[in-house]
Amino acid sequence: MNHFHIESKLLHQWQRHAKLSFPALCQARLAESHKGTYGTVAILGGQAGMSGAIILAGSAALNSGCGKVWLGFKQADIPLAVIANQPELMLNTAEHLLTRQDVTTWVMGCGLGTDSTAQRLLTQCLQKSPSPILLDADALNILAQQPHLITHQQPSCLVLTPHPGEAARLLHCSIAEIQSNRHQAVSRLAEQFAAWVVLKGNHSLIASPSGQIRQNQSGNPGLATAGSGDVLSGIIGSLLAQHIPPEQAVNGGVWLHGLAAEILALNQIGPIGLCAHEIVAAVRWLRNRLTD
Secondary structure, X not given: OOOOOOOHHHHHHHHHHHHHHOHHHHOOOOOOOOHHHHOEEEEEEOOOOOHHHHHHHHHHHHHOOOOEEEEEEOOOOOOOOOOOOOOOOEEEEHHHHOOOOOOOEEEEOOOOOOOHHHHHHHHHHHOOOOXXXXXXXXXXXXXXXXXXXXXXXXXXXXXXXOOXXXXXXXXXXXXXXXXXXXXXXXXXXXXXXXXXXXXXXXXXXXXXXXXXXXXOOOOOHHHOOOOHHHHHHHHHHHHHHOXXXXXXXXXXXHHHHHHHXXXXXXXXXXXXXXXXXXXXXHHHHHHHHHOO
């Protein structure tokens, strides 16, 4: 059980901001609902030695409010019988998970690797239109080498979440060039891939497929920690699965992720030494406060 102490004035400011900018995040749950009401997220990645990446993303997705989460490991066999501290996560191999027809949103790339198997899995996932798909990490590195994978048959909602290094590979330029004009970089990526793009970093930039750019104001240096990006992918994927409109799911997911780090710091958890899994509990706490 996690309880965070926040001044009521500050909490009310966050609630007002959310109601104005992300009203779908503030909707209370219907009494007549079930796990299917809030969507199923499938997360593909987690090659040998990187299983934690999709476990972090899956925990974030579940705690952000979706109904069910599947983890698909890019390994010959499932490496664990159960996730001890999150037994609700359902486990499969990536190969078998891609055959399911009941997935609302796909998240791909966390700990995926870039070998031929990873490339084949990404190709198959992108062909599962029209379900929304979020690509992160190694999925973006594959896309940088094979941009033709994004075609006219791409999903109804495509989200890319690069950090500056991944953005540089996608645009075939240097990290310094990305950082010198971040607005131009995120705009080019959104146009090139007809996607929602989150260019991560201090005050992350979010571009819509139509070219609108929004700058996120939440967050702190505690987010510069291993697994933080996996958690963000899980949050956004979860919001999309809950049928929250993409504009609110992407922008709102980035805002929740950053604000969770602020909440933790206000409760003497970080920013130094903040761990990615700690963000998850703060996001769940915040989502429930937004519906008060």
